[in-house]
Amino acid sequence: MDRTEKEELVSTLNASFGEVSLVIVTQQTGLTVAQSQDLRRKMRAAGANFKVSKNRLTRLALKGTKFEGLDSLFSGPTGIAMSEDPIAAAKVAVEFAKDNDKLQIVGGAMDSQVLDVEGVMALAKLPSLDELRGKLIGLMQAPATKVAGVLQAPAGQMARLLNAYAQKGEAA
Template identity: 55%
Template structure:
């Protein structure tokens, strides 16, 4: 790889690290090309990215970002999953690793802190940002729908009473 190409890769990776909320570091040794392609498709579907990285370039790219403490994790056949949603990348990677033992969680980074593989698994069990938004909307809609039901009930009761009275007479 030429020096200019390396500089472009480093700049691209630095941009990914700067824009991400979470980075999950994995070892992918033994995964076939179709398996990595399937993992990339799943990660992309969750709004994240999955990249195989060259360790030396990743160590250079991580400098000056909140993920600088991850430098020591870039050893061996490394791939990273990055996302602006703190849960999305972890959720997909952990689910894939449960089904395929060739993908090994090495750790991750979130908020300037290093996460152990167990902490990444714990993070993946949290609801995603979209799920939290849906729950909040359902909580906001529930009182309104109950209020509408309560306001309609007296009118309906009055109509039933009048109908019963009319049938009786």
């Protein structure tokens, strides 16, 4: 890799760090190509991505971004998971690390707040953005459904009362 390619990689990574709200730093020792492709596929499906790059170049790309505090985590064979959704990359990384002991989570950052391993694990336990939206819509629809039921109840009772009088009149 020559100097211009390195500069291009650093600027691309720097731009990526500016667009995302979550970065997770992992160490992968002995991860096979198939396992690495599986991890990348799962990340893409969740709206995140996973990259492996040289630590020195990644540290250069971190400068001037909100993730500058992650600088000390880059040593050894590291990979970075990034996503705009603050929970998507954390969920995939934690699930993959549970199933595969060759991937270890070192830490991460959500916006400018640096997270340790426990912080990333706690973030992964939170419901996803889509789940939260579904719950919110359900909560907003519930009162409307209850109001409609209350408004229909008197009309239904009146119809049953008239039906009872009609049946009583026919019987007599």
